[in-house]
Amino acid sequence: MLDDMLDYLEHIRERPVWQPIPQPVRDLFHETLPAQPADLATVHAHFMHDVLPYAVGNAHPGFMGWVHGGGTPVGMLAEMLAAGLNANLGGRDQMPIEVERQILQWMRELFGFPESASGLFVTGTSMANLIGVLVARTAALGTEVRQSGVAASGKRLTAYTSAGAHGCIAQAMDLAGLGMDALRIIPVNDQYQIDSAALERAIAADRSAGFTPFFIAATAGTVDVGAIDDLAVLADIAQREALWFHVDGAYGALAMLAPDIAPRLRGIERADSIAFDFHKWGQVPYDAGFILVRDGTLHYDTFASPAAYLRREACGMAGGSPWPCDFGPDLSRGFRALKTWFTIKVYGAEQIGQVISGTCALAQYMKQRIEAMPMLELMAPVGLNIVCFRYRSDHADTVNTRLAAALQESGIAAPSTTTLNGHVAIRAAIVNHRTDTRAIDALLQATLVLGKELTQTP
Numbered sequence: 001m002l003d004d005m006l007d008y009l010e011h012i013r014e015r016p017v018w019q020p021i022p023q024p025v026r027d028l029f030h031e032t033l034p035a036q037p038a039d040l041a042t043v044h045a046h047f048m049h050d051v052l053p054y055a056v057g058n059a060h061p062g063f064m065g066w067v068h069g070g071g072t073p074v075g076m077l078a079e080m081l082a083a084g085l086n087a088n089l090g091g092r093d094q095m096p097i098e099v100e101r102q103i104l105q106w107m108r109e110l111f112g113f114p115e116s117a118s119g120l121f122v123t124g125t126s127m128a129n130l131i132g133v134l135v136a137r138t139a140a141l142g143t144e145v146r147q148s149g150v151a152a153s154g155k156r157l158t159a160y161t162s163a164g165a166h167g168c169i170a171q172a173m174d175l176a177g178l179g180m181d182a183l184r185i186i187p188v189n190d191q192y193q194i195d196s197a198a199l200e201r202a203i204a205a206d207r208s209a210g211f212t213p214f215f216i217a218a219t220a221g222t223v224d225v226g227a228i229d230d231l232a233v234l235a236d237i238a239q240r241e242a243l244w245f246h247v248d249g250a251y252g253a254l255a256m257l258a259p260d261i262a263p264r265l266r267g268i269e270r271a272d273s274i275a276f277d278f279h280k281w282g283q284v285p286y287d288a289g290f291i292l293v294r295d296g297t298l299h300y301d302t303f304a305s306p307a308a309y310l311r312r313e314a315c316g317m318a319g320g321s322p323w324p325c326d327f328g329p330d331l332s333r334g335f336r337a338l339k340t341w342f343t344i345k346v347y348g349a350e351q352i353g354q355v356i357s358g359t360c361a362l363a364q365y366m367k368q369r370i371e372a373m374p375m376l377e378l379m380a381p382v383g384l385n386i387v388c389f390r391y392r393s394d395h396a397d398t399v400n401t402r403l404a405a406a407l408q409e410s411g412i413a414a415p416s417t418t419t420l421n422g423h424v425a426i427r428a429a430i431v432n433h434r435t436d437t438r439a440i441d442a443l444l445q446a447t448l449v450l451g452k453e454l455t456q457t458p
């Protein structure tokens, strides 16, 4: 099995990025509950034949759809060790939790947070953003809200984010019981950053209408174009207005590791909470999200509960309090910290930073290539690692939607699409450390060929 996966990664360039799943293969997974044992080798062969070839392909250098990390063999091996150990990181006195605390310490160091800051591995930034909203809700309404609910407070909390923010911010408002309507969507400027003057106007309007503004969610690296909000300006506004300052840095926050990009995150060190993923730019295998909270006590007070079966002791296995389960909704938790620890130790923070810089340099290369191709046009500024472009046509939206799907089905490259100012754009998000100029050239070449085909045959 190990040989197969190492071979898979070694020869991934020879495979299609993605291929449609044939119906007979899909049907193989509609069998009834197997009562009898099967040979491990047979099940493994089934996996190799029917699962592995039909994954989404984000380990492939040609994968540029959405914002997905590439993973590494080191992370894969660490996952094997973690699975063998089968540690449950909800709590108790065990070294795996010290590994998680080590990562927390590194993240405090990276973001300039104090020793009292807390942090937790979670599935991804969607969950991390939810935790950010919940801790901010405690800051605004006190721990009482956990018992009596939001309505009993009599306050109508409002939150603020940009039109470029990820949909999970609105979902976090929903799940926190505050409602998506309470999230004010602030327009963006021509660099796709939140319009700070519009933000201030919205806060003032809400205050005079009797609402209680409590939360600003900035984005460091928007999913559609890779914009970074002006975090220092937002930190000033949050401070002046006494609002919680949260940064959704899902993939962008780790650009702190890249000396050429880190200055653009100035102000992130003033955040009250930062949500980010190790599984995107950090190249750690899925899943490995993280939430960092400046006020560790408030974070603890938002989630800790006194269940008798989770009693803490000064010694023995029930020692080592507080436990990770005191900082989030999960009790049973896997050892996500191990693959992250291995990745950072083996490659080193500098090399991960170089990968991040490298993907941004590739985006600039791609931008220049597009500018030199008369049939293609750029659709947004290229500030980070995401390039939005389209094939020129009188029916551009239809053509480019079909073109993105045709590119994916070709197996040559896998971009995705987004809508910018009402127009469909093909979007290449360069996140994977394996992506290189060859992969970019292959995508652009295939775009020209398939674009021509699509516009010639109606």
Ligand SMILES: *Cc1c(COP(=O)(O)O)cnc(C)c1O
Residues within 6 Å of the ligand: 067, 123, 124, 125, 126, 127, 166, 168, 219, 221, 222, 223, 248, 249, 250, 251, 277, 289
């Ligand atoms: C990917 C992403 C998310 C969601 O993170 P998950 O790890 O997929 O849950 C949120 N915000 C931004 C800006 C993202 O890029």
